[in-house]
Every structure is written in C-alpha cells, then in structure tokens.
Amino acid sequence: MTIASERLQGIRAFLQTAEAGSFTGAARQLGQSKSTIAKAVGRLEARLRTRLFLRTTRSLSLTDEGRLFRESCLRALAELERAEAGLEARLADRAADPVGRLRIAMPVLFGRECVMPILLALMERHRGLELEALFSNRPTHLIEDRIDLAVRIGALPDTLGLTTRRCGTQRSVTCAAPAYLDRRGMPEDLDALAAHDCIGILRDRRVEPWRFAVGGRLMQVPVRARIRVGHVEAALLAARAGLGLVQVPLWLAQPLLGEGHLGEGHPGQGHLGQGRLRPVLAAREPPGLPIHLVWPTDSLMTARLRLAIDALAAGLPALPNRPG
Known part of the structure; x- marks a missing residue:
C-alpha cells in the first residue's frame, strides 16, 4: 500500500465515522471491520499530530480540530465533484x-x-x-x-x-365539512375561531398558528386545537370527517372543495379521492x-x-x- 492510498483510506474512514457517529457505523457503511476503521483513523491522527475525535466508552464526538478538518475535507470533495461534473457536462454537451x-x-x-x-x-x-x-x-x-x-x-x-x-x-385555505358547519355554524370573523373545534398541525411538538390577512398585513393566530396531528393529510381527513376547521395548502384541499376547480393533469389532483369541504373566512386568506x-x-x-x-x-x- 502506498502512502498516498493509505492517507486517502484514513480520510475516508474519518469522514464516514464523523457521519455515522461511531466506528461500528462507519465499518458497516464501508464494508470493513471496526478495528480496520479505528486503526485507519488512529494512523491519520498520528500523521496530523492531533486528536480528531473525543472517545468515551459510550460516545464518539469530533474535537474542534476534527470539525475544522472535516469541513476542509468536504470542501475538497466538493471541488473534486465539480471537476467530475465539469467533465460530465462537456461529455453530455456532445x-x-x-x-x-x-x-x-x-x-x-x-x-x-x-x-x-x-x-x-x-x-x-x-x-x-x-x-x-x-x-x-x-x-x-x-x-x-x-x-x-x-x-x-x-x-x-x-x-x-x-x-x-x-x-x-x-396558497392556503381554511375549510370544514358541511356537516360540521351545519352543526356549529360558519365563523364570520377571527374572534369566532375561539368557539370552534380546530384541527392543528404539529411542528416540533407545537401546533402551528394559522395565518390570515388583516388590514393588508399577515396575522398569525393561535388556535384551540381539539385534534393535533403531525401530518397535513391526516388533518384533512379529520376535517372531512366533520371534526373541525382546518387550514391546509390550497393545492391539497382543492379536489375536496367541489368539482371543476382543478385543471386536468394538475400534479396533486385526486389523490385523496372526491369529497366535500367548504372554505371559511375566505376574505381573510393570507398571502401565499x-x-x-x-x-x-x-x-x-x-x-x-x-x-x-x-x-x-x-x-x-x-x-x-x-x-x-
């Protein structure tokens, strides 16, 4: 094995270990043994005369020097990829x-x-x-x-x-099933939302506030969410079941707002099947x-x-x- 190839092997082992967070994970990704990866990283650290990883019995983390070295290696790899892409582009143009x-x-x-x-x-x-x-x-x-x-x-x-x-x-739309609106009434303004069941969408364990336009400005309104879900499609299904108001992307709800509103071939058409929802607070629709x-x-x-x-x-x- 030449010195150049040994260095490349060490850098490869180092980068994969940093990404995987362990020698075991790097070994699995590279199809080598854990000891081979650990030794390659050790030789690299010896050549650089610095520790790249902080090692404990339970964890492996980059040192400050390790983070700097990783960033330099990634920049070098990106430059190599640009060189390869440049050649591919010239060949593709032919x-x-x-x-x-x-x-x-x-x-x-x-x-x-x-x-x-x-x-x-x-x-x-x-x-x-x-x-x-x-x-x-x-x-x-x-x-x-x-x-x-x-x-x-x-x-x-x-x-x-x-x-x-x-x-x-x-764009977004606030809507509900006709059965829900027949039962609870149509909200006429933003203050009326407090008296309604809302279906909230979770982001980082918190319900996203709803967006509305008020006096030409964007207003974010916290809502009382009786149902909170981490997926937009699930929120729409709950609304179709008559369980409350929901605010979702318009392209997703469009097939459910009645027939004839969505052009043929639209990429999001019909994946939830036909259904009925009614827009509410349309005059307060927020900026897209x-x-x-x-x-x-x-x-x-x-x-x-x-x-x-x-x-x-x-x-x-x-x-x-x-x-x-």
Missing part, C-alpha cells in the same frame, strides 16, 4: 441528451404530490438521467449533503453561497408562501441541472391560486 445523476431535496408531501410528477415526466423523456430524490421537512445543507437542487417553501433564512429562483406560490428552487452558487450549471430547473419552474406555477 451527446443529444443530458446524462448523469440529479440529487434533489424537497418537502415530504409537496415533493411527493407536486414535485415528483414533474421529475418523473422528465426522467421518462430523458433516459440518460438518474434521479436521487430526498424527502425532508427540515432544511438541508446543500453543500455538505452534496445536493444539486432543493425545492423550498416559505422564507429563505440564509442564502449565502446559494442561487435562488422563485417558481410559484403556495413563496416556492423557490435553490442550488449552490459554485455548482457547475450542467445540462441536466438546467433541465431540472426549467422543468420545475414551468410546472410548479400551475398550482391553484384560489379556492373556487
């Missing part, structure tokens, strides 16, 4: 059709219902593409996680090192949340990335804009 992998992150439900149909149609048209779709409702680190493109809904807290393109708006495409500024704009950006920018604005 071909009639883009080729290669697209790694795209998206919110779970919106990604499944609205983004994936667009991407799958793209994959059908371009057989040389490979897709790796990542679903999470938590922000992802595009550079660290080596993500080519992300779809994000709402305000973008930090765009340093990122390029963004707004491609649509997600922006939908952005986000990608690392330093990424090479390959033909396949451009293709995905253009397809999503063309398809996502087809989301419905009003409940009726």
Whole structure:
C-alpha cells in the first residue's frame, strides 16, 4: 500500500465515522471491520499530530480540530465533484441528451404530490438521467449533503453561497365539512375561531398558528386545537370527517372543495379521492408562501441541472391560486 492510498483510506474512514457517529457505523457503511476503521483513523491522527475525535466508552464526538478538518475535507470533495461534473457536462454537451445523476431535496408531501410528477415526466423523456430524490421537512445543507437542487417553501433564512429562483406560490385555505358547519355554524370573523373545534398541525411538538390577512398585513393566530396531528393529510381527513376547521395548502384541499376547480393533469389532483369541504373566512386568506428552487452558487450549471430547473419552474406555477 502506498502512502498516498493509505492517507486517502484514513480520510475516508474519518469522514464516514464523523457521519455515522461511531466506528461500528462507519465499518458497516464501508464494508470493513471496526478495528480496520479505528486503526485507519488512529494512523491519520498520528500523521496530523492531533486528536480528531473525543472517545468515551459510550460516545464518539469530533474535537474542534476534527470539525475544522472535516469541513476542509468536504470542501475538497466538493471541488473534486465539480471537476467530475465539469467533465460530465462537456461529455453530455456532445451527446443529444443530458446524462448523469440529479440529487434533489424537497418537502415530504409537496415533493411527493407536486414535485415528483414533474421529475418523473422528465426522467421518462430523458433516459440518460438518474434521479436521487430526498424527502425532508427540515432544511438541508446543500453543500455538505452534496445536493444539486432543493425545492423550498416559505422564507429563505440564509442564502449565502446559494442561487435562488422563485417558481410559484403556495396558497392556503381554511375549510370544514358541511356537516360540521351545519352543526356549529360558519365563523364570520377571527374572534369566532375561539368557539370552534380546530384541527392543528404539529411542528416540533407545537401546533402551528394559522395565518390570515388583516388590514393588508399577515396575522398569525393561535388556535384551540381539539385534534393535533403531525401530518397535513391526516388533518384533512379529520376535517372531512366533520371534526373541525382546518387550514391546509390550497393545492391539497382543492379536489375536496367541489368539482371543476382543478385543471386536468394538475400534479396533486385526486389523490385523496372526491369529497366535500367548504372554505371559511375566505376574505381573510393570507398571502401565499413563496416556492423557490435553490442550488449552490459554485455548482457547475450542467445540462441536466438546467433541465431540472426549467422543468420545475414551468410546472410548479400551475398550482391553484384560489379556492373556487
């Protein structure tokens, strides 16, 4: 084994251990023994003359030096990937059709219902593409996680090192089943919400406040949630059962607000089947949340990335804009 290959093996073992949080996890991922991984990391620490991990009998964590070294290694890997992507792009430009992998992150439900149909149609048209779709409702680190493109809904807290393109708006609707409204009455203003059963959606163990427009401004209103669920679709099912008011994305509720309001071929159409819900407090509908495409500024704009950006920018604005 040459010195160069031994160093690369040590760096590989170090990065995988940092990601897995243990030598055992790294060994499993790399298909090697735990002792092989531990020795490779030990040799790397000896060469660097510093500890990269704090070791106890129960845990393994990075030292300050380890964190700095990991960041440097990830930057180097990103540079290598850009070099590889550059070569792939030049080769792809010679071909009639883009080729290669697209790694795209998206919110779970919106990604499944609205983004994936667009991407799958793209994959059908371009057989040389490979897709790796990542679903999470938590922000992802595009550079660290080596993500080519992300779809994000709402305000973008930090765009340093990122390029963004707004491609649509997600509107929301407050609604309830006719049976519930017949039983409890139609709320005429925001103060009336206190007398109604509401179906809340949990985020980090807390019920999300509902959003409304008041005097041209956004107002966030805490609601008394008789039912609290961690999934938007489950909240909508509870509303269909007549158990209360709910506030959900309009594209999700649209098929249930009556027939004829959703265009043919809309990506979210009909997945919950036909049902009946009635909008409430429509005059207080809040401003829509922006939908952005986000990608690392330093990424090479390959033909396949451009293709995905253009397809999503063309398809996502087809989301419905009003409940009726």
